Structures are given as C-alpha cells and as structure tokens.
Amino acid sequence: MKTTDARTRLVGAMVDALQRRGLHGSGLTELLAAAGAPKGVMYHHFPGGKTELAVTAIGATVARLCHSLDQALDAAPGDAKDPGAALMAWVGGAQQKLDASNYERGCPLATIALETTAADTAIRAALADGFATLRARIAAALVRAGYAEAGARAMAALLVAAYEGGLLQARVAGNPEPMSLVRDALLCVLNSGALKGATK
Template sequence: MKPSDAKQRLIGAMIEALQRRGLHGSGLTELLAAADAPKGVLYHHFPGGKTELAVAAIEVTIARLCDSMEASMAASGDPGAALMIWINGAQKRLDASHYERGCPLATIALETTADDVEIRAALARGFAAVRDRIATGLVNAGYEAAGAHATAALLLAAYEGGLLQARVAGTPEPMALVSSALLTYLKLQRPKEPDHE
C-alpha cells in the first residue's frame, strides 16, 4: 500500500466513522482496522493523532460539498434546482445507509467541546466556505448580493437540520418538508426580470 493510499484510507475511515458514530464513539483501533493501516502510519501522516485526522476528514468533506454544489449549479444554472439536486443526493445517500450515515460535519459539531479548538476552527472554516459557495451561486444567478450570505446561511442550516431530523426519524419526510419550504423561499426571493419596453 502506498503512503498516499494509506492516508486517503485513514481519512475515508474517519469520515465513515463520523457519519455513523461521531468522533468520540469511534476508537483508534477501529479506525486503523477500517483503514487497514498500522498506528505508525497514522502518526506519520497525522502527528496530531485522531484530532488531526478528524480535521483532515472535515476538510475533505467540505471540499466534496463545495464541489457537489458547484456541479449542481453548473448542471442547472438555477439555485432552486441546484438545491434540489444537492438535497436529493444527500437524501439518497442517507436512505442507502438505512438512515445510519448522517452528515459527518453535523455529527462532529454536535459533540465538540471548548477543548476541541482545532476541530471547531476547521468546522467554522468549512461552514463559512460552504456558505460562501452558496452565496456566490445566488449572486451569479441574479439574487441580490446584500442578502445572499444570509440566504446561504439559512439554506445550509435548513439542509443540515433536515438531514439530522431525517436520520433520527428514519424517514425522508423532514428533508421533503425542508426542500419544499426552501424552494418557496427562493421563489419569493427570486430577482425580478427587468421591464422591457
């Protein structure tokens, strides 16, 4: 196994663990077994141990979320349609896992304490990056720049909340309700077409 492969396996194992059990519910031995990597490889790539690995998992998850949103916007050009692609994708992944795998960001965010400085900083940077991507997509679609960041914060909070509720309920209904409400909101906020004489 190449060192780079081992590093990616460790990150993948951490993302999977965060989705299913959270940071504190996942032991180091379990992570190493899932990644098929010895402890020495973990500390070679992540000298800060489990915390540094968790930060790397957060960063990879954020990058994937941002790429997914950009692909959805590129495919549709409409923020409402892009939002539906994004939410439907999350819902399909949740359903495929039998409602066992939630968003790793929400899971780890809910269990952090004031002592988890590096993890909280990575989450804060990550959520800010996702909000910025959403806001940029809204502005590019003609929405007012002044309200784009607030709308992005609302969309992200609703997405995370809907996913969390769907996971604990074991049903897609919360995500469907969130989707419907967000689409209505985006339609109300939609920029008006200029009048042509």
C-alpha cells in the same frame, strides 16, 4: 501498501466513522482496522493523532460537498444558471445518500459539531471554516443569479442550516419526511424571492 493510499484510507475511515458514530464513538483501533493501516503510518501522516485526522476529514467532507454543489450548479439549465433547482438537487442528493445508508450515515459535519466542546479548538475552527466555505459557495451562485449580496448571504446561511437540520431530523426519524419538508420550504423561499433584494 503505499503510504499515500494509507493516508486516503485513514481519511475515508474517519469520515465514515463520523457519519455513523461521531468522533468520540470511534476508537483509534477501530479506525486503523477500517483503514488497514498500522499506528505508525497514521502518526507519520497525522502527527496530531485522532484530532488532526478529524480536521483533515472535515476538510475532505467540505471539498466533496462543494464538488457536488458545483456539479449541480453546472448542470442547471439556462445561461443565468438559476441556482434554485440546482440547490434542491444538491439537497435531494444528500437525502438519497442518507436513505441508501438505511439512515445510518448522516452528515459528518453536523455529527462532530454537536459533540465538540470548548477544548476542541482545532476541530471547531475547521468546522467553522467548512461551514463558511459552503455558505460562500452558495452565496456566490445566488449573486450570479441576481441576488443582492446581503440577501445571498442570508439565503446561503438558511440553506446550510436547513440542510444540516433536515438531515439530522431525517436520520433520527429513519424516514425522508423531515428532509422533504425542508426541501419544500426552501423551494418556496427561493421561488418567492423574499431574500433576493435584501440589503441588510
């Protein structure tokens, strides 16, 4: 077993565990078994143990979300790359993945954020950076589409909050209706241009 492969498996096992059970619902023994890695290999790659592994999993999740967002934006029609349809496709893709998991696998960012305490400084910092990265990526696309910078930041914050909240509600409901309502509402806001010219 190559250690680099073990590291990738460990991160994947943590992402999956966060999606399904959260940080505190996932034991170290369970994570090691899912990754097929001995404890020594884990501490070789993650000297900080479970916390460091969780921080790395958060970074991997943010990178994946940014990649899927970039793909949706690149696929948007037209030279201006109007982000409305791309953003809705991005949200819809998350809904489809949740449905495919029989509503067991939510967004790991929201799951771990809800169970952190003030003592979880490294995890909270990683989450804050991750959410900021997503907001910045969305805001940049909105600015390219003609939004004022302040309006783009506000719309990006709304979209990320609705994305996470919609997934959470759909997961506990066990059906797609909450996420579908979120998509419809976001599309209305985007089409109305209500925040497009916001300057404060």
